[in-house]
Amino acid sequence: MRLEHVILGLLALRPVSGYDIRKWMDGKGKYLGYDVQLPQIYRTLPRLVDSGWAEFDVDPREGRPDAKVYRLTAGGRDALLDWARSPYEPSPRPADPDFQLRFLFAGQLGPEYAIAVLRTELDYRLAHFGEPGWMDFTALGLDPIPDIDTTWVRKLHLAAHEHGYASTAAYIAWLQLTLARLEGEAGLPPSRAPYRGVGHDNP
CATH class of the missing domain: 1.10.10.10 (Winged helix-like DNA-binding domain superfamily/Winged helix DNA-binding domain)
Known part of the structure; x- marks a missing residue:
């Protein structure tokens, strides 16, 4: 952007x-x-x-x-x-300012622009959400200084990643809800299945 x-x-x-x-x-x-x-x-x-x-x-x-x-x-x-x-390419980072600004300033030109950006962002997030091994900390290969407890470190890493996972899940839900609402207001049929929460398939 x-x-x-x-x-x-x-x-x-x-x-x-x-x-x-x-x-x-x-x-x-x-x-x-x-x-x-x-x-x-x-x-x-x-x-x-x-x-x-x-x-x-x-x-x-x-x-x-x-x-x-x-x-x-x-x-x-x-x-x-x-x-x-122009084509919108999502950032690997969820809720990146590039999406927010594209959604706002391109979207204000008409529903088709906002909806196109939402669809692209949503498809990317669903494709990369909860990728295999993302919470596996057994292979960190730690060789810490004596002050660090590796069991404690793994717990902290897990908590931090859980926060990111929950935030991304909420972000995906917002994308789904917003897309469904804007498509409905534009008289378009739903183009994506509703987000059903963590642990479910979301085609």
């Missing part, structure tokens, strides 16, 4: 300044797990203008520096649509 696409997605909603973008990232955006610093935003905005994807007006501010308020151009709209239509 490139910052350019995040900014184009925000500009598709309304004209914004660089400071507005940072405020969004500090507010609603922080729940998506994506964070950039204000200098990165200010470096990216001129590149969008140079590419013909955005343009700006100067908003005079009394007693403060004038602000540049950016808006999306026709070229920026085309770039956003091209990105939304």
Whole structure:
């Protein structure tokens, strides 16, 4: 996920300044797990203008520096649509910001974009969920310092992996529920079987 696409997605909603973008990232955006610093935003905005994807007006501010308020151009709209239509490749890490941002900013262009991203993400998670041997700690090949109890270490590893397993199971359930809801609202038949919990087949 490139910052350019995040900014184009925000500009598709309304004209914004660089400071507005940072405020969004500090507010609603922080729940998506994506964070950039204000200098990165200010470096990216001129590149969008140079590419013909955005343009700006100067908003005079009394007693403060004038602000540049950016808006999306026709070229920026085309770039956003091209990105939304490009193949989405899931990250090995569940709930990666790339998925969250693609789902939000590509999905806001229409149900077909959000549904396509959800289907791809869900299929990938189900294919890799609970892979054989993922909780086998007997072959860690430990050679620890004297302070470490290997039995205790294995218990800690198990607890940490159980947390990841439970989090991924909940994430898959959310993907299933959201996909079923959006498909229903779009008048589409269910394309995936409902998630039935850990220990069941989920084709």
